[in-house]
Amino acid sequence: MGLFSQKKHFVLSGRTILITGASQGMGRGLAKICAQKGANVIIVARNIDKLKAAVEYISAAAANPQTQRFHYISADVTSAEENTRLLSEATTWNGGNPPDIVWANAGSAYPHLFIETSIETLRSQMDIDYWAAAYLAHATLQVWTKPTSNQANGTTSKASKGTEPLPRHFVMTSSVVVFAGLAGYGPYGPAKAAMRNLSDTLRSELALYNGARLHATDPLRIPKIRNHIVFPGGIQSPGLDAENKIKHPVTTKLEEDDKPQTEDEVATAAIAGLERGEYLITTAFLGSLMKAGMLGGSPRNGLGVVDTIMTGLSALIWSFVGPDMERKVWKWGKENGIGNT
Template sequence: MLIVLFIPLFIVALALRLIKQRTPKSLDKRHVVITGGSSGIGKSTAIQAARKGANVTIIARNLDRLSAAEKEIRGACIHKDQIITAVSVDVSNKTSIQKELTNVEEKVGPIYMLVNCAGMAICGKVEDFTEQDVKTLINANYLGTLYPIQSVVPRFKDRQEGIIVLTASQVALMGMYGYSIYASCKFALRGLAESLSMELKPYNVSVTLALPPDTDTPGYENENKTKPTETQLISEAGGLLKPEVVAEKLLKDALTQKFFSYVGLESYILTTLCVGMTPCADLLELMIQSVLLGPLRLIGAYYLRTFHSIIQRCHLQKQKEN
């Protein structure tokens, strides 16, 4: 009986999606600010935005990388009068980031889109993290996202428009061996994104939570220096994506006002399994999620069992060596 009811509802939902497909927002002549914009996903996003005609401001701390990235982004511009700006500032310093965002608005124009890509990972067992390690991760991943958002939200509300992207990780949806502190920060970003989405909806401001898998970036290379064997073995199954691929999908999803931005089948499975109370794009997405949640729970349990098997093998190997 339920199947009989579901089929016509599915057809109606599919028809509504085809009829009411969201037109992507235009970035032409718009001001896009990207934190962590000197390398990795942030730089790739800046290049993609420049190719769409945006005026781009990249924010990071390293002056040499900022200068090199600025030149590369200029090469992607499609208009002669596009403005590309690089700003060196610590995004986890609330006073400094608010001051710099005010300055770039005065120089470049009203900020239309904020893409938060600043972040870093330190891996290890929970008991091995120093107090400074924990503070560093919280500052870089949570406060370094929160403070720029706090600065632009009043501006977006006044103008009744805007786009905010928070770049989290797949470990914003599931904890993983070796990522105890990093995952905690990314889980916090999910809560922030969901709350922001509710707060800003009346003001025509959209919020997107990007969930990139392992991506070939300088940050990923640095992360591998502290990654336990267990974490490496668990992560290997997911492969490694190019930042350009992640950035392209991030922009596409943000400009069509999707809440989640993910890449690949495994990310889709994880996102659907952990959808919770997040906004859905349309009726069709809601129906698909409702049907898939049960079967995907079984798939998730299989993956979890595999992860625990890897951890147990490593544990036994360490016992033999000792």
């Protein structure tokens, strides 16, 4: 899958995409590339001034300025009710049709030693880095799995010429930290790991609805639904600048060989993975290597050949890298004590 017809797996031109956490950083980069590829774009964040500036920036990149449309919604995505509201508002703005693509990208990291982090912060990290995506998935999939209005008319959900409608896509942004537990990411990593498990579970459950579309006597008249999850590493952004101010020095030491990507680099890599039809998407080679060692029961991308080769390579490399990283933390503690940020 994705070996010979890359862009057909994720069509953006003429479609509507909603992206949360899109007033800056990776989300803004994603929205710009979607605009360049002809999509109508809805961005979501809390700060209205940043949203207005982001819409101006994104719309300037439109492939077809006369026909493409852009909109912003201010919302607190850590609230289940707000996710329902923003999806409803997006549907109204989109002529009564839900967005074709929804991307749960909102998130923030509080890199700190676990036992030195307050319980309130641990909970807030779970709220923004897991629950925000879970709430949006719940609201979106409830809408997408309802039969289309065509069912009431006794017609099919296919286009007039008998072609299959384009699939809908639900995408979540996780992090490479789910593949390797690192000192200093205790508040953040578990929430992103929960997101990965949710994505695998949704992929399994969505097979039920996608199969029901082909039921002989009572087909479920909905477009096919696909879900994906993206695992970026460090991203040059205001968020990373804020993280570095509170990050423990030992975490900085562990990350010294990981060069952050720009928002455009990470967004380009993520969308390229979607166009190839991938499910688990990394944005840099190091992330791909880390992913290969932690696939477990997750579906492999494409035919699985590259992932299988990388799994063996990753196992060999991690047999050296894992102990080396633990030694670095041990040595730092021996030389500096517990330290602080």
